[in-house]
Amino acid sequence: MTRRFRDTRFSEGRLEATSFIGRRRELEEAKALLATSRMVTLTGPGGAGKTRLAGEITRLAHRAYRDGVAVAELAPLNHNAAVAPVVAAALDISDQSKRSALDRLADFLQDKELLLVLDNCEHVLDEVSFLVDRLLAQAPGVRVMATSREPMGIAGESIYAIPPLSFPGPDEQVPFAQIEGFEAVALFVARARNVVPSFALDAATAPVVAQLCAQLDGMPLAIELATTRLRSLSTTQLLHRLDRRFQLLTQGDRTALPRQQTLRALIDWSYELCSxxxxxxxxxxxxxxxxxxxxxxxxxxxxxxxxxxxxxxxxxxxxxxxxxxxxxxxxxxxxxxxxxxxxxxxxxxxDAEETTSLRTRHFGHYLQLAESMVRQWCGPDQSRFLRTVRVNRPNFAAAFDWALSTPGEEKAAARLASLLRYQWVSGNFITEGRALLERIIDRQEDNASSDHASALWVAAWVSLIQGEHDAGADYARQCLSIAQRLGNGALAAHAEHWIALHKLFSGDLPGAIELYEQVAAAHARQGDTASQLTALFQLGMAEVLNDCPQRALDTCQLVIDRSEACGELWNRAYAHWISALSYWKLEQYDRASSEALASLRIQRESFQDGICIALSLEALQWITVSQGNFERSAELARAVDSVWSELGTSVQAFGPQMADASSRSRRLLHTALGREYSAPDRAPLSKAQALDYALGIESKLDSCAVPNPLTKKETEVAALVAQGLTNRSIAQRLVVSPRTIDGHVERILAKLGFTSRTQIAVWIAGQR
Incomplete structure (x- = not known):
């Protein structure tokens, strides 16, 4: 069984409403190159249509690859930025391990058969070249297609230079009826009709349009930008203005300049036409x-x-x-x-002063966004907050780059990194978060500030989850020392919170319980409900592992009740997991199973938090072994192993009691099934596949090859979205409120990892 990738981002934005025109020869030649070469680079100047051609190739070729097509958009990266984390994110490879992104990426792809598209590479050529060279060596079933203004310059690379769209030459006498057969002219006419619906070629306009396309060098972007001016200019006026601009920029010799200069000339012209x-x-x-x-x-x-x-x-x-x-x-x-x-x-x-103001305001806006997320975290919008942060990752990265390169802004960087705590622990970016936090901590000149202390306790959190228990404890103790010097009770509560988790993960359960009780009370005094609920479910974990399951159930019920009251789901999911362990300890297996499934349903519908999914699957696997349902338990063992592997950590990171319980369950399963339990030749599962099986959406794991993570109602809504209906129209058809449909569409986008309704439409088409 194989997970298929189908990245449809090429159809987003302005591309979604426009047709693909021409390029038949280029399509066939580029596809032929891909059939014979494992590395193809589409080259050409900016605006030549490299990305659009790559998108059309992937649309036509995705079924030719067993594992589909994945696209990594590199345009938002700064020069010489790290490329591997972006490619890993495009492939949805969880960032929970201590290994480098390139190592995780290479291991993930080594048995895959897919087409990997790297879009807009010219500003990160060194990083891309190194990455591609490694992947081609380690992943024999992977082919790479890149778009770049320059070739990669690596062994085995096939270069395909994208020519301009065809247009009539200056000396060609083309009959009026045939002129639209030239690609550049056809594109011009199609885009002109988007602006002036009645636009049509006639005997007077056809030669003018032919000249326009020639002066624009047949460059698709230049043509599209030019046609927008038809709302206020005739084709003849447009031609005359373009001609003067090109003469100004080329000093009378337009053909002597590279095509990038031609595009710049057009952008200069567009810029000067603005107010x-x-x-x-x-x-x-x-x-x-x-x-x-x-x-x-x-x-x-x-x-x-x-x-x-x-x-x-x-x-x-x-x-x-x-x-x-x-x-x-x-x-x-x-x-x-x-x-x-x-x-x-x-x-x-x-202007240096204007630039400084812009960068400062940009940082301030995204700092406020993060502050708002944390302030409102304990409510019904948690999954939306996490999605917002993921969508704005390039902006947050730019904010960090500015703060860390600007003297005096180190504290602000520390504050932002600590505010993104839920992104690090719930958004599958733990390694990224820890690396950033450590970079910030190392660069703090004022090691006694509250912002520095906040970065320390968040670093403690992510380190402990990664299994780096000693490092986590050290960060927490440093935070506690600063909090005590500052007399800051809130910081002290956070520091002791993660010292308590260290005790729990180290097996000191009585010590953890005592400290968690104090921490939960301290968070309550500070009015920090979200942190209080987190401390309480972790207290429940310590209690159940300390053989006090009824106390744990009481603690978890408190978390569930308070979470329900405020619409919070993140802590509630973990409380259901702890409740499952508690009922398992009490040998009430049906209730235990119900609690584990409740946790998994929350994850499927809202978060896809890999840690909670893995822990809940562990609990469900232990329960089914205790019930004697060994066949299902074996499938669940395969599911949980896949999720842990994807995360890059294991149940051992969560303390000796958890590790022992898992080992006992596996021994019982092996005794019951013998060799039938081991199936090393079966493909690993994605989180979505594991969830579908655990929740009974798929009766067998081998039927999950192309998973549909949506519920029946969500699939129905997605189908109506694919028909082009608005949320209000869908609500009228299904006789529900528009707000209900808004929620369905948000969950559909979150589960599928999409950002537009067009992607939903393409996905629906692929399911049929």
Whole structure:
């Protein structure tokens, strides 16, 4: 059984509403190269259509690869940034282990047969070349297709240079009826009709359009940007203005400049056609390396010459002029810029004072976003918060880069890293979080600040979960020392919280119980309900492992009741897991199974938190062994082993009592089934597949080859989304409230790892 990847991000944004025109020869030649070479690089200048061609190739070729197609978008990375973590994230390889991202990536792919697409590589060529060389050597079934302005320059690379779209030559006498057969002309006409629906070629306009396409060098992006001006210019006016611009930039010899200069000339022209306010906003938007929303633009870019009240109209104008593209997720809109347009804005952002203000405001906005998430964490929006942080990873990375490179901002970096605590522990980015926290901790000049102390206790948390118990305890004790010097009770409670977890994981259960009781009370005094609930479920864990299952049940019921009251699910899922262990200890196996399944249902619908999934599967596997259901227990053992392997940790990290219970269960299973229990030739499972089997959605694991993680109702809603219906229309058809449909669509996007309704439509089509 194999998990298939099908990345549809190429169809997002402005691509989703436009047709793919021309490139038949290029498609066939590039596909032929992929059939004979394991490394193909599509090269060409910015705006040549490399990404769009790669997207069409993957759309046509994904069924040819047993494990499908995966796409890693490298454009948001800074120069020479680490590439392997981004590729691992694109493949949904959990970041829980201490190993490097490249090692985990190479091991994950070594038995896969898939096409890996690396998009926009030119600014990280060294990193990409090293990564590709390693993957090709270790993963014989993997083929790589890259898009870049430059080749990789590695052995075995096949280079395919993407030519311009075809257009009539200056001396060609083409009959009017045949001129639309040229690709550049066909693209121009199609995009012109998006702006002026009545646009059509005639005997007068056909030669003008042919000249326009020639002066634009047949570059797709240049043509698309040019056609937006047809809302206010005729084709003849457009031609005349383009001609003057190119002469100005090429000093009369247009053909002497590289095509990148031709694209820059067009962007110069587009820029100068904008108002001063539009130009100013264009420059300032270059501070965002990824998607951004209206609130972010108002907070970051509206100062001095730009008022917040102007932003919406200016954004609308830039969208109309194709300077910005829109991505829609239900009622939520975000914006993004093409890479070349963002780089152009960055080059014009030369005022040092303005740049400093922008970077400061950008950091401040995403700091406030993280603060809001933590402040409201103990409520019904936890899964949405985590999704928001994941979508904004490029912006958070840019914020950290600025803070760590700006003197005096180290404390702010420490504060932001500590606020993203739930991203690190629940969003499958533990290794990334720990590396960042350690980098920040090492660079703190003021080692006695509350921000430094906060970074220490979060570092303690992630280290303990990774199994680095001594390092975690050391961070917690450092935090406690600072808290005591500052007289900060809240910090002291956090420090002692993770010292208690160290005691639990080290087997000192009485000591852990005593400290957890004190910590829970301290969090309550501070009004920190989220931390109190976390301390309480961990207290329940210590109690059940200390052979006090009834006390643990009482503790967990308190967590469940308080979680239900505020709509919180994250701590509640863990409390259900502890309750399952408690009923198992009491030999009430049906109730134990019910609690474990309750935890897994929360994870399937809301979080996909790998740690909670693995622990709940462990509990369910122990329960089925105790019930004598050895066949199901063997399948659950396979499921939990797959999840632990994906996470890069094991049940041993959670203390000797957990490790012993797991070992006893496996010995009983092996005794009951003998050799039938071991099945090393069977493929590992994804978290989604393991969840589906445990919850009874799939009766056999071997039927989970292409899992559908959605419930029956969610699948019905997804099908209606694929038909193009709005949430309100779907609500009317299903006779429910629009808010209910909003929730369904949010969960569908979260479970599938998607960011747009178009991706849902493509996924639905692939399920049929």
């Amino acid at each position: 001063e306010s539009e130009q100013l906003l264009w420059r300032r938007l270059s501070v965002f390396p990824g998607n951004f929303d209206l609130d972010a633009v108002e907070e970051v870019c509206a100062f001095e010459a730009l008022e917040p009240s102007e932003i919406l109209d200016l954004l609308d104008s830039l969208v109309a002029k194709s300077i910005l593209a829109v991505r829609r997720e239900g009622e939520f809109l975000s914006y993004h810029q093409l890479v070349s347009i963002r780089e152009y804005g960055q080059q014009l952002l030369i």
